Amino acid sequence: xxxxxILDFGSQTTQLIGRRVRELDTFCEILPYNKFPQDDPDVIGxxxxxxxxxxxDPEAFKIDLAQxxxxxxxxxxxxxxxxxxHTLGGRVEPAPSREYGRQHLVSFEAENPLFKGFDxxxxxxxxxxxxxxxxxxxxxxxxxxxxxxxxxxxxxxDKLWGVQFHPEVFHSVQGSLLLKNFVVDVCGxxxxxxxxxxxxxxxxxxxxxxxxxxxxLGLSGGVDSSVAAVLLNRAIGDRLTCIFVDHGMLRKNEFKxxxxxxxxxxxHVIGVDASGKFFADLAGVSDPEQKRKIIGRDFVEVFNAEAxxxxxxxxxxxxxxxxxxxxSLNITGKVIKSHHNVGGLPKEMHLQLCEPLKWLFKDEVxxxxxxxxxxxxLITRHPFxxxxxxxxxxGDITPEKxxxxxxxxxxxxxxxxxxxxxxxxxxxxxxxxxxxxxLSTVRSVGVxxxxxxxxHPVALRAVTSTDAMxxxxxxxxxxxxxxxxxxxxxxxxxxxxxxxDISSKPPATIEWE
Ligand code: XMP
Numbered sequence: 161x162x163x164x165x166i167l168d169f170g171s172q173t174t175q176l177i178g179r180r181v182r183e184l185d186t187f188c189e190i191l192p193y194n195k196f197p198q199d200d201p202d203v204i205g206x207x208x209x210x211x212x213x214x215x216x217d218p219e220a221f222k223i224d225l226a227q228x229x230x231x232x233x234x235x236x237x238x239x240x241x242x243x244x245x246h247t248l249g250g251r252v253e254p255a256p257s258r259e260y261g262r263q264h265l266v267s268f269e270a271e272n273p274l275f276k277g278f279d280x281x282x283x284x285x286x287x288x289x290x291x292x293x294x295x296x297x298x299x300x301x302x303x304x305x306x307x308x309x310x311x312x313x314x315x316x317x318d319k320l321w322g323v324q325f326h327p328e329v330f331h332s333v334q335g336s337l338l339l340k341n342f343v344v345d346v347c348g349x350x351x352x353x354x355x356x357x358x359x360x361x362x363x364x365x366x367x368x369x370x371x372x373x374x375x376x377l378g379l380s381g382g383v384d385s386s387v388a389a390v391l392l393n394r395a396i397g398d399r400l401t402c403i404f405v406d407h408g409m410l411r412k413n414e415f416k417x418x419x420x421x422x423x424x425x426x427x428h429v430i431g432v433d434a435s436g437k438f439f440a441d442l443a444g445v446s447d448p449e450q451k452r453k454i455i456g457r458d459f460v461e462v463f464n465a466e467a468x469x470x471x472x473x474x475x476x477x478x479x480x481x482x483x484x485x486x487x488s489l490n491i492t493g494k495v496i497k498s499h500h501n502v503g504g505l506p507k508e509m510h511l512q513l514c515e516p517l518k519w520l521f522k523d524e525v526x527x528x529x530x531x532x533x534x535x536x537x538l539i540t541r542h543p544f545x546x547x548x549x550x551x552x553x554x555g556d557i558t559p560e561k562x563x564x565x566x567x568x569x570x571x572x573x574x575x576x577x578x579x580x581x582x583x584x585x586x587x588x589x590x591x592x593x594x595x596x597x598x599l600s601t602v603r604s605v606g607v608x609x610x611x612x613x614x615x616h617p618v619a620l621r622a623v624t625s626t627d628a629m630x631x632x633x634x635x636x637x638x639x640x641x642x643x644x645x646x647x648x649x650x651x652x653x654x655x656x657x658x659x660x661d662i663s664s665k666p667p668a669t670i671e672w673e
Pocket of ligand 1: 452543544545546547593628665668669670671672
């Protein structure tokens, strides 16, 4: 399968480049800058990402360009462009002030393949401290903005381009067109990577890989594990056994509803209600880490006990997706996120790991789910943490507190699913993740009717994000917040105050614990 390689020099937007390329129905891999796959016959082009470094930083990431130049078309973005200029004999200097924000292409070479279809004055997004003041010999400028004369360049007679701006970000209005020009026209992508082709090839591969073996999969109710299950079910039918553990801290009615959805999809699911065990083990525990540990340990215990009953299982399937596996670099060059390990697999069962979604971004998982005919309710579901509402209740956990939070959360999420925004879209679908948090260690005074109350506040959280690594608090409509607040206080006993969390990540996290 044809692929574009994106070499990651540590920019925050590298993943975004990957997603833009995938939107062009083209497969791509994001690799650390120094891990170019020398012998991969499927590579059709290379993109060099931006970086937090200046080319003059002693620790700046460097590659041997000679290994790729001339073999593949290359597009350098920001640092990628500066690195090529600098290494090949041009001059890169600190800009008088950091160039940050929107600019417009005051001139560009209209006949250049990279700018095919571009409009005059097209808006681009800049974010750089250095600027290219002289190009290497044999290079020419192909676009300029008012303040950046070498906004884009090409090596004469060579399929090598550099752009100082970031075509991958939304504010570069024709950025996707530029990437299409590169990926499709220059590199020759056949654009054959689609949800339909993914389903066909993956089902065929899974049939081949798994033969007549039995597979176990842990379902969480979330999108990833559900899509993985349906895909596997297509490939091996009832040789897939799914296990769904209810730890008692799921959303209101979620266990029952999700079990029904799964059964509707023809999955063979063993539902285990282990809430009694979890509540007993969590009694009196209020330290967040301690709570997570207990839940993790109990979960493995319950899951393994069920898994052991399936004595002929050979594989354990997981809904791991691509962002879980991309090795992203931080400024020290250390990998800050690598393959998350599977904690506490039933070792003595000697299961092999099967991860059918390991190449997909989240939006692609959703597209595959739709292709598989899964209900929209399951596909658009917000992410939900493994430990569930336990990390959304400050202090110790009791069934009563879970009940209060479930009721408040249900009012909030239901209203979000019903609210239609001015642009016609459902509010829930615009939000990455939302939920209510019970501040059960806090009490405040209120008045209801003629009665003084002394009860807990509930905090509402809603964030926008693309990968949960960073997140912004969502600007929810005031009329929506007003309605939800009134409904919660009027209908949920034990709550007399509603607050909205306006913290971004970083420095806050999405979950409160
Ligand atoms: P934070 O709170 O770290 O969360 O900003 C980032 C994303 O991860 C989810 N999350 C978890 N998911 N087990 C999970 O499966 C966990 O222990 C866990 N903790 C946080 C969180 O909901 C958000 O989507």
